[in-house]
């Protein structure tokens with residue numbers, strides 16, 4: 001699927017080609033994300049781990065974002081399925097599994113929040129919130145702050161199709177359009193909001209059309225195709241950096257697993273539909289391209305999968321043995337923390 005531009009945009013013009021080394025780099029993030037996902041899902045099923053939220057099917061979107069931005073300056077306001085993006089922005093396998101287990105070593109929330117509540121000040125990842133998709137308004141605020149401070153930062157703000165239809169996204173996109181903020185909005189449209197199909201949430205199928213209402217360009221791309229997302233993302237990021245304002249990308253994707261490990265998707269999705277989408281698995285598509293272009297040989301691909309498998313197994317063993325966050329640490333980083341400290345001094 002080629003992207004179609006909507007609204008006042010030049011976002012589909014001159015999409016940049018992806019270099020082989022970049023494709024390989026992104027594939028590594030995607031494979032690491034998928035293997036971590038498989039492991040956390042299995043840990044949950046074994047009764048060892050907690051609630052799991054899968055990224056499987058969404059990996060190309062976050063990996064494309066990681067390639068398109070400047071990871072040294074740009075900020076990620078992730079969707080909760082953006083494990084691949086969080087890895088691109090610098091989270092390690094050990095940190096991800098420590099977050100999953102709610103260990104003291106969890107760099108995202110220090111064990112306060114369930115899995116997929118990303119966040120890291122050092123890595124420029126804004127804290128994910130439970131209520132969806134509130135973080136989008138914070139992302140727009142951050143882009144506004146970057147503008148006021150004269151920084152070159154671009155913000156990548158991602159959310160689901162269900163989230164996209166809520167008021168926060170309207171407010172954030174309206175504000176960003178008015179002030180021509182350096183932000184890219186990315187709706188990861190996987191056709192469902194938990195068990196509710198998109199047709200019951202939106203009368204408009206092309207979610208990128210909404211860009212017109214905010215005076216920004218919009219484009220719909222195949223979210224399973226890393227290169228298609230990258231082409232749109234690279235142009236949108238450059239527009240934002242050049243002071244030309246925000247863009248909206250609709251990445252059409254699919255989640256292969258249930259909404260969370262607590263969900264039974266056979267009650268609302270036809271398993272044949274899931275199988276059809278699995279044929280377009282973003283990892284398989286990217287792997288085939290790497291092989292076709294001679295960037296990777298079959299033995300290289302196998303070696304890479306084995307190495308990543310070892311990295312994930314090490315992360316899981318390490319995080320499982322780590323200690324839980326101390327209950328008292330819940331008072332840190334709060335007003336109460338300041339009061340307790342002041343009283344002790």
Ligand SMILES: Cc1ncc(C[n+]2csc(CCOP(=O)(O)OP(=O)(O)O)c2C)c(N)n1
Nearest residue numbers: 081130131132160161162163190192193194
């Ligand atoms: C304000 C709010 N309402 C409901 C929920 C419960 N909830 C968690 S995930 C989810 C589905 C969101 O769907 P979508 O935005 O399409 O993202 P997807 O899970 O499909 O990637 C819902 C309704 C929530 N987290 N916050």
Ligand SMILES: [Mg+2]
Nearest residue numbers: 160161190192
């Ligand atoms: Mg959805």
